[in-house]
Amino acid sequence: MDDAKLVTKVAQGDGGAFRELYERFADRVYRYAFTLLRDRHLAEDVMQETMISVWKGAGMFEGRSQVSTWLFGIARYQAYHARRSEAKGERLPAERVEEPDPSGPMEREVRVQRAVASLPPEQREVVFLAFYEGLPYEEIARVQGVPEGTVKSRMFHAKRRLAEELRP
Amino acid sequence: MNCDQAREMIPLYAARALPEEDGAALIEHVVGCGVCQGELVETMRLTHELRKAFAQFPGPPKGAWLSVAARTLGAPLLRVGVGSEIAGLTLDVGATKTGVPIMGTLSILGREVPVLRI
Ligand SMILES: [Zn+2]
Numbered sequence: 001m002d003d004a005k006l007v008t009k010v011a012q013g014d015g016g017a018f019r020e021l022y023e024r025f026a027d028r029v030y031r032y033a034f035t036l037l038r039d040r041h042l043a044e045d046v047m048q049e050t051m052i053s054v055w056k057g058a059g060m061f062e063g064r065s066q067v068s069t070w071l072f073g074i075a076r077y078q079a080y081h082a083r084r085s086e087a088k089g090e091r092l093p094a095e096r097v098e099e100p101d102p103s104g105p106m107e108r109e110v111r112v113q114r115a116v117a118s119l120p121p122e123q124r125e126v127v128f129l130a131f132y133e134g135l136p137y138e139e140i141a142r143v144q145g146v147p148e149g150t151v152k153s154r155m156f157h158a159k160r161r162l163a164e165e166l167r168p
Numbered sequence: 169m170n171c172d173q174a175r176e177m178i179p180l181y182a183a184r185a186l187p188e189e190d191g192a193a194l195i196e197h198v199v200g201c202g203v204c205q206g207e208l209v210e211t212m213r214l215t216h217e218l219r220k221a222f223a224q225f226p227g228p229p230k231g232a233w234l235s236v237a238a239r240t241l242g243a244p245l246l247r248v249g250v251g252s253e254i255a256g257l258t259l260d261v262g263a264t265k266t267g268v269p270i271m272g273t274l275s276i277l278g279r280e281v282p283v284l285r286i
Contacts, residue, residue, distance in 0.1 A: 030228040
């Protein structure tokens with residue numbers, strides 16, 4: 001069953017379809033939230049709130065974008081709130097992602113992760129959505145709520161910066 | 169296609185997000201352009217490394233589904249059964265936004281009778 005059909009079933013209150021949708025997307029939404037927030041606890045909150053919003057609001061999905069785009073849009077909104085609540089001190093500061101020790105042997109993989117982490121948030125998001133999720137620019141623009149040109153420019157700068165950081 | 173257009177498409181091609189006909193047009197350009205060829209190879213390599221980097225973070229904890237289910241489907245978090253098939257008591261411990269409801273059912277010879285709701 002394709003994703004959009006699954007959402008229709010969820011809108012009808014089908015619990016099995018909801019479980020299936022969760023299986024397909026929870027991990028991806030979590031990784032996306034983690035990319036935005038760099039915090040495991042916040043990422044889990046965002047994932048859960050996103051899935052709960054989907055259960056409640058599946059009827060609002062209009063099928064004009066991919067289901068993943070729709071989900072990432074909701075997650076982005078939830079992440080914005082999570083970040084704001086945290087800034088206001090409404091939740092305990094969570095454990096931060098450990099930065100790899102720069103004095104240790106710099107494995108290539110560690111360097112890649114560090115380079116990604118060092119990107120400005122909007123660029124990191126574009127890199128995730130394009131390279132990990134394989135979303136076209138048009139869909140990324142929908143998620144970020146910006147013109148396609150802005151996404152292309154973010155991609156251009158992100159790629160240049162990654163290339164510089166990862167030069168052997 | 170010119171080099172600028174090719175540059176725009178290369179990341180999408182590497183991420184397998186480019187429609188097939190655009191991909192074909194891109195390859196046609198790349199075959200005849202050394203600069204874009206280098207760019208494509210470099211981007212494919214970067215894509216592979218980035219995918220690996222994003223995949224390496226641990227995913228959500230296993231128990232996350234239970235909390236989501238409890239707040240949506242109202243599925244029990246925990247089911248405790250006491251007794252036998254002939255007569256027994258089942259306690260469903262759920263979870264909602266407002267608390268942890270407990271529902272008890274007494275079953276006698278397969279017939280279930282609600283006995284408890286906290
Ligand atoms: Zn070229």
